[in-house]
Amino acid sequence: MAFWFEQALNGVSFGMLLFLLSAGLSLVTGLMGIVNMAHGSYFLWGGYIGLTVVALTQNFALAIAAAAIGTAASGAVMQRFFLHRFYKQDLAQVLMTFGFLLIFADHALVRYGGNFHLIAPPSFLERSVQFGDIIYPSYRLFLVVIGLLVAVGMWVFQEKTRMGAIIRAGVDDEEMLRGLGINVPLVFTLVFALGAGLAGAAGVLGGPFVGVGPGIDLQVLLLGFVVLIVGGLGSLKGAFVGSLVVGLLDNFGKALFPELALFTIFAPMAIILAIKPTGLFGKA
Amino acid sequence: MKQRHGHGLLRLTMGITAALITAWSVGCTSAPTASPTAAPAKPTEAAKPAAAPATSAPAAKPAEPAPAAKTAAGAPIKIGVMHSTSGPFVFEGVGGNEGVKLYWDAENNQVAGRPVQFIFEDTEGKPDVALTKVRKLAEQDQVHAVIGPIGSNESLAIRDYIHGNRLPLVLGYSIARELTQEKGSPYLFRAAGSLQMNSAGGWYAAKKLNYKRAIMVSTDYAAGRDAAALFKQYYEEAGGKVSSEIYIPLGATDVAPYITQLRSEIANADVVAMPLLIGATASQFVKAYTEFGLKSQVPMFTLGVSVDEASTLPPAGDAGLGIVNFNDWSLTLDLPENKKFVEAFRAKYQKDPGQHHLYGYLEGRLIGEALKAVNGNAEDKDKFAEALGKVQFESPRGPFKLDEKHQAIVTIFIRRVDRVGNQLLNVVIDQIPNVDQFWKAPQ
Numbered sequence: 001m002a003f004w005f006e007q008a009l010n011g012v013s014f015g016m017l018l019f020l021l022s023a024g025l026s027l028v029t030g031l032m033g034i035v036n037m038a039h040g041s042y043f044l045w046g047g048y049i050g051l052t053v054v055a056l057t058q059n060f061a062l063a064i065a066a067a068a069i070g071t072a073a074s075g076a077v078m079q080r081f082f083l084h085r086f087y088k089q090d091l092a093q094v095l096m097t098f099g100f101l102l103i104f105a106d107h108a109l110v111r112y113g114g115n116f117h118l119i120a121p122p123s124f125l126e127r128s129v130q131f132g133d134i135i136y137p138s139y140r141l142f143l144v145v146i147g148l149l150v151a152v153g154m155w156v157f158q159e160k161t162r163m164g165a166i167i168r169a170g171v172d173d174e175e176m177l178r179g180l181g182i183n184v185p186l187v188f189t190l191v192f193a194l195g196a197g198l199a200g201a202a203g204v205l206g207g208p209f210v211g212v213g214p215g216i217d218l219q220v221l222l223l224g225f226v227v228l229i230v231g232g233l234g235s236l237k238g239a240f241v242g243s244l245v246v247g248l249l250d251n252f253g254k255a256l257f258p259e260l261a262l263f264t265i266f267a268p269m270a271i272i273l274a275i276k277p278t279g280l281f282g283k284a
Numbered sequence: 285m286k287q288r289h290g291h292g293l294l295r296l297t298m299g300i301t302a303a304l305i306t307a308w309s310v311g312c313t314s315a316p317t318a319s320p321t322a323a324p325a326k327p328t329e330a331a332k333p334a335a336a337p338a339t340s341a342p343a344a345k346p347a348e349p350a351p352a353a354k355t356a357a358g359a360p361i362k363i364g365v366m367h368s369t370s371g372p373f374v375f376e377g378v379g380g381n382e383g384v385k386l387y388w389d390a391e392n393n394q395v396a397g398r399p400v401q402f403i404f405e406d407t408e409g410k411p412d413v414a415l416t417k418v419r420k421l422a423e424q425d426q427v428h429a430v431i432g433p434i435g436s437n438e439s440l441a442i443r444d445y446i447h448g449n450r451l452p453l454v455l456g457y458s459i460a461r462e463l464t465q466e467k468g469s470p471y472l473f474r475a476a477g478s479l480q481m482n483s484a485g486g487w488y489a490a491k492k493l494n495y496k497r498a499i500m501v502s503t504d505y506a507a508g509r510d511a512a513a514l515f516k517q518y519y520e521e522a523g524g525k526v527s528s529e530i531y532i533p534l535g536a537t538d539v540a541p542y543i544t545q546l547r548s549e550i551a552n553a554d555v556v557a558m559p560l561l562i563g564a565t566a567s568q569f570v571k572a573y574t575e576f577g578l579k580s581q582v583p584m585f586t587l588g589v590s591v592d593e594a595s596t597l598p599p600a601g602d603a604g605l606g607i608v609n610f611n612d613w614s615l616t617l618d619l620p621e622n623k624k625f626v627e628a629f630r631a632k633y634q635k636d637p638g639q640h641h642l643y644g645y646l647e648g649r650l651i652g653e654a655l656k657a658v659n660g661n662a663e664d665k666d667k668f669a670e671a672l673g674k675v676q677f678e679s680p681r682g683p684f685k686l687d688e689k690h691q692a693i694v695t696i697f698i699r700r701v702d703r704v705g706n707q708l709l710n711v712v713i714d715q716i717p718n719v720d721q722f723w724k725a726p727q
Binding site for chain 1 (some may be wrong): 531
């Protein structure tokens with residue numbers, strides 16, 4: 001019993017991290033049709049920026065803010081001055097983001113070297129809490145709380161604000177949005193920046209247990225794509241539910257079928273593609 | 285009018301560019317590529333234009349001088365170094381190059397009156413690239429020996445080529461057992477301990493540490509499973525019982541499911557043994573083991589690579605304190621040769637050496653000592669290979685010696701992570717001498 005509860009906690013806490021990573025990816029892909037191969041690089045660079053800030057200031061919150069701002073700015077520049085030139089040319093945009101992936105990865109290697117790092121969380125979260133027989137790191141519980149707060153915040157943003165309505169409209173029908181006189185290129189840049197900033201923040205939040213190091217960008221990118229396929233494109237609800245599904249199934253899969261550990265990520269993806277190819281909440 | 289002008293300019297630009305590329309590639313084929321640590325991508329880029337002029341040597345064995353040919357006095361000896369400076373083994377590769385240079389720069393890059401030139405190549409950790417690079421080094425650069433790739437998969441990929449071409453290959457990182465057993469060769473040498481460390485480790489856990497039951501946690505790939513099988517064999521022969529085995533795949537982003545799995549089984553264990561848990565996963569696992577409260581219940585006993593001061597220990601931090609582990613070297617090892625090595629490394633690089641630097645140093649030194657023994661005659665491949673097999677010297681980890689299959693015989697040091705001043709260091713608390721790849725446990 002305790003075993004299932006603990007695995008569920010693992011799955012949910014990891015799922016929250018996946019949500020922060022893939023919320024932006026889902027919106028960007030749904031709104032702009034760009035499959036951003038460099039999305040994992042925001043996670044990676046967010047982690048490295050956070051690592052540097054924590055080393056200098058021991059301030060975790062500042063690290064998250066710095067990483068989010070840094071990656072958001074980088075995302076805005078990338079979209080506005082590079083990707084937007086290939087508007088409506090999906091393949092060209094994907095190839096370009098792949099180029100950025102390689103550049104970001106190589107630059108990180110030159111700047112930070114090949115070592116792996118785990119970011120020190122704030123000291124009040126370094127302890128573990130006990131329920132019954134289980135001792136559980138409080139940081140992962142904190143991550144669940146943060147994930148829920150961000151999810152609620154983004155829901156409010158999407159449902160209750162004008163900007164949110166614009167984004168929802170853009171995902172549904174971009175031509176009509178232009179017709180209404182909305183500055184759609186600006187919306188694109190802002191959404192791209194938002195997605196990148198969230199991924200950068202996720203990189204710092206994942207820093208204490210997923211870590212920062214070469215190869216993390218590709219690992220999380222893969223997870224992000226799986227969430228995208230399971231949850232559907234352009235939907236925050238899809239990103240949230242998809243992340244939880246992937247997190248839980250992956251956890252239980254690894255624990256119950258260790259020989260198939262490499263496939264547990266792809267099992268939910270394969271099932272969804274067979275039953276509902278647009279994802280759980282994707283636009284049809 | 286405008287169009288013709290445009291075309292002329294274009295042709296001029298292309299002509300100049302072509303001339304520059306040709307001049308650069310000619311320059312590149314004559315000079316060895318520079319230090320790889322500064323610019324990891326450069327060796328690959330320099331190699332490409334050099335490959336364009338078609339090689340006249342056929343793909344088969346290169347022509348060799350008769351064994352009695354005299355050593356060209358002053359002609360350079362060329363050594364290829366295939367440490368990857370990108371990909372999964374970038375850490376070991378870059379460190380390995382630093383280790384090689386530590387030895388050879390101190391020797392002024394010469395031996396027996398001949399200069400020694402190094403050609404560094406990046407294999408990217410990929411077996412196919414490794415094969416391409418070794419061919420290039422052998423056929424284009426005409427190297428006399430190769431310091432091997434890092435990954436076992438890469439080394440296995442080039443083994444047949446070096447054996448067929450009688451090109452001496454010195455390895456320091458590839459731990460696959462076969463390389464000095466079924467796939468051994470008179471031309472293949474391994475300067476560092478292989479999986480044999482787990483034979484002594486398994487025996488020690490049962491006989492000396494008296495752990496009756498163990499759960500093994502290892503990495504889920506060929507070497508990780510081989511290491512676990514070896515540990516289990518010696519552990520159970522010495523009276524222990526492995527109650528369960530957990531294998532974590534390479535690049536697992538989150539280790540929590542495995543920790544929780546371990547918790548459900550830990551009542552059946554006196555120790556959690558890690559025969560080969562490497563890299564990021566090792567740091568994550570050691571840290572989570574404490575965070576999830578398991579460390580206070582059951583101790584860990586691991587291969588030293590999981591709590592290495594230069595790589596896996598710093599991210600885990602205090603979670604590593606007190607962990608007993610086994611390895612073929614330690615930074616704090618109190619031997620005169622080790623003190624010299626550590627001082628020299630600190631002076632040259634302003635940081636402490638890790639074991640991945642030591643292995644590069646041993647690779648470089650093995651070649652250096654063999655070249656001294658044959659008086660610089662690197663052209664006589666068989667004599668050179670014979671000398672490589674016979675090299676003995678006092679190394680930073682104790683006496684250096686290879687067995688008949690060219691596998692290094694090492695002393696296994698039992699260490700514990702202690703706080704020394706404000707650092708976490710592995711302090712040596714015991715040792716098992718003369719552990720070779722066919723080690724028999726004492727009765």
